[in-house]
Amino acid sequence: MNAYQYATPETNGTNPIIIAQGRTVYSDAGGATISYIRDGETEEKTLSFDKNTNYEFLTNTKIRVKSGKLYLFKQSQEKKQLNAGDLYGMPVPPETKVELADKNSFIGFAYHDGSTMRLDGPGTYEYYPLGKKSKEYTVSLAAPNDWYYARLFSIDKNQSSTAASLHLLSPQREADTEGPLITYGDTIRVPVYQKQTLSLATYLEDISGVDKVWVDADLTKDTDGDGDTKNDQDSLDPATTYGIKKGNGVSDLIIGPFDTLFTKKVRLFAQDGNGNISSKDLTLTVYPPVPDIKTLSGNTVSGSLNEVLGNEPIDVFRLRNGALTRIEPTSSDSVKTADNGTFALTAKGAEGIVLTSSGKTIATIDERTGKIELSDTSYQVAVVPASSGSPLQIQVLSPEKKVTFSENINISAASSLESVPDFDHATGTGIFIAPTAGFSFAKNTASSPNLPEGGYFTDAAHKAIAGISK
Ligand SMILES: [Ca+2]
Ligand SMILES: [Ca+2]
Ligand SMILES: [Ca+2]
Numbered sequence: 033m034n035a036y037q038y039a040t041p042e043t044n045g046t047n048p049i050i051i052a053q054g055r056t057v058y059s060d061a062g063g064a065t066i067s068y069i070r071d072g073e074t075e076e077k078t079l080s081f082d083k084n085t086n087y088e089f090l091t092n093t094k095i096r097v098k099s100g101k102l103y104l105f106k107q108s109q110e111k112k113q114l115n116a117g118d119l120y121g122m123p124v125p126p127e128t129k130v131e132l133a134d135k136n137s138f139i140g141f142a143y144h145d146g147s148t149m150r151l152d153g154p155g156t157y158e159y160y161p162l163g164k165k166s167k168e169y170t171v172s173l174a175a176p177n178d179w180y181y182a183r184l185f186s187i188d189k190n191q192s193s194t195a196a197s198l199h200l201l202s203p204q205r206e207a208d209t210e211g212p213l214i215t216y217g218d219t220i221r222v223p224v225y226q227k228q229t230l231s232l233a234t235y236l237e238d239i240s241g242v243d244k245v246w247v248d249a250d251l252t253k254d255t256d257g258d259g260d261t262k263n264d265q266d267s268l269d270p271a272t273t274y275g276i277k278k279g280n281g282v283s284d285l286i287i288g289p290f291d292t293l294f295t296k297k298v299r300l301f302a303q304d305g306n307g308n309i310s311s312k313d314l315t316l317t318v319y320p321p322v323p324d325i326k327t328l329s330g331n332t333v334s335g336s337l338n339e340v341l342g343n344e345p346i347d348v349f350r351l352r353n354g355a356l357t358r359i360e361p362t363s364s365d366s367v368k369t370a371d372n373g374t375f376a377l378t379a380k381g382a383e384g385i386v387l388t389s390s391g392k393t394i395a396t397i398d399e400r401t402g403k404i405e406l407s408d409t410s411y412q413v414a415v416v417p418a419s420s421g422s423p424l425q426i427q428v429l430s431p432e433k434k435v436t437f438s439e440n441i442n443i444s445a446a447s448s449l450e451s452v453p454d455f456d457h458a459t460g461t462g463i464f465i466a467p468t469a470g471f472s473f474a475k476n477t478a479s480s481p482n483l484p485e486g487g488y489f490t491d492a493a494h495k496a497i498a499g500i501s502k
Pocket of ligand 1: 208209211238239304305308
């Protein structure tokens with residue numbers, strides 16, 4: 033019989049043991065007597081335990097057992113298989129669980145107040161302490177939803193108690209008439225072309241558990257044909273075309289990918305273990321993440337999205353002379369972002385802009401720098417200096433001196449206008465000027481009467497030959 037640990041005069045009559053503060057000791061049908069010294073005291077006292085009683089020590093106490101048995105239970109629970117007869121006369125501490133294996137087995141309990149109780153097999157019985165004396169008790173069972181029967185009994189030593197008749201404890205599910213509490217916010221935002229898993233487990237609460245979660249994905253259509261457009265279990269249909277499906281977990285939703293931008297209302301439903309349903313309308317928004325171009329190197333445009341999203345298709349468009357044209361990537365497929373949200377789009381064709389007249393190539397213009405390279409030398413490049421009303425203009429003139437092409441040099445207020453020894457020393461964006469021998473560039477101050485913050489190209493005699501404005 034090793035389920036109980038106990039102290040006797042033989043084991044602890046002369047060798048004292050320390051009972052820690054807060055521990056409870058129990059006596060059996062024979063009672064017990066101890067001598068003890070509490071922490072901080074010097075005088076040894078004697079205490080007798082009635083039969084089948086218990087005593088909680090409020091301070092650390094050194095005890096010796098003079099007579100009887102004193103039962104000490106371990107803090108942790110143990111599982112033991114015993115013959116019921118071995119339990120005769122033993123104290124039954126709170127949280128004891130008794131499983132009676134077959135229908136012929138039973139245990140009879142006789143209490144110190146003279147009352148008795150019999151537990152019949154087969155069945156599982158748990159001993160719940162109810163705490164202080166009261167006329168009404170509320171007991172929370174740490175047990176799964178099921179029907180429970182109980183006999184209520186007082187085993188307080190001064191209380192004469194008779195067992196109550198068998199009581200049916202209302203299962204938790206019968207007491208629950210409320211749908212799950214939905215604490216999720218009002219909107220679901222999904223980036224276009226992205227698939228997202230929305231885990232709602234932490235946003236749904238119910239004492240009966242959450243059994244089912246679904247979404248009516250179109251509040252204008254009656255998918256299930258019952259006449260109600262706002263009660264359909266669209267996300268539970270594996271073949272749904274609405275782009276919102278049940279995920280692996282009960283309360284997981286897989287949303288997207290969507291290839292269009294939209295905002296619409298959907299209705300989220302949650303059902304608890306007792307069939308109670310609650311719902312909440314949510315606004316589903318499919319939005320475009322914002323790309324940010326960081327560098328242009330050769331024909332490659334690199335940058336990143338404003339959030340970390342992989343596999344997002346990227347298109348870059350060029351606005352030229354009022355026309356928006358897509359920059360064709362080298363591969364026929366769309367360029368997609370890497371897992372970290374960055375992208376690098378290499379444009380097909382490195383020849384830049386080709387200037388033609390009647391099908392004949394006149395010049396090519398570098399995409400990045402704007403440099404004009406004449407192919408037909410009967411044409412020429414001319415510069416129209418900036419004035420207070422118009423920016424510097426670079427023109428391509430035909431042999432007849434007709435303007436075939438022109439480009440304005442505009443500089444934003446934030447961009448640089450700098451003279452540099454060579455272009456290797458240029459950093460940032462803007463216009464960088466590397467004058468050839470005999471020429472120079474003089475930058476104007478903000479208070480200059482002509483072309484403030486602009487500048488002038490000057491010749492060897494320091495004579496201004498062209499102005500550039502900002
Ligand atoms: Ca509920
Ligand atoms: Ca319906
Ligand atoms: Ca619907």
